[in-house]
Amino acid sequence: MTSPNGADEILTIIEASPARRMMGVAMLVGLGGLTLYLAMTSAPGFIWQLFLLAVSGGAIWIGYRMWQATSLRLELTSEALRCSDGEVLVRIADLEALDRGAFAFKPSNGFLMRSTVAGPRRWYPGLWWRMGRRIGVGGVTAGSQTKTASEIMSALMLQRDAG
Incomplete structure (x- = not known):
């Protein structure tokens, strides 16, 4: 709802x-x-x-x-990026950096995030992983979806920092 x-x-x-x-x-x-x-x-x-x-x-x-x-999916809201099983990967308020460059240590077709808050280690092969403050999204995901999500997250970060 x-x-x-x-x-x-x-x-x-x-x-x-x-x-x-x-x-x-x-x-x-x-x-x-x-x-x-x-x-x-x-x-x-x-x-x-x-x-x-x-x-x-x-x-x-x-x-x-x-x-x-990979039977799960990631959902981006204006508050957080979460998994369909209910686990929150990162809250937008806690997002420190987003890296989608060619030389970033990131999953295939994905991006890397750094949070201000360390979370428990998790590994969902092909979908996402977290080690402390670093979170990688991608693997067997569609590149168009991860690019769209990373651009929206960048805009949400700019909006958060401006307001």
């Missing part, structure tokens, strides 16, 4: 592109399957076999986590 001042109105959404989502998960599960095959057929020794089994399990687990994470 929208509040009278429009604070809960969703300005834009960021969600995983279906083709990128399928491709990302398929690559991770394929890597897991390939390393499992190598571990069972041609590992040069027991230590290498354990290593390949660990890589295989990790890749399949990350593929599963990516499938779960």
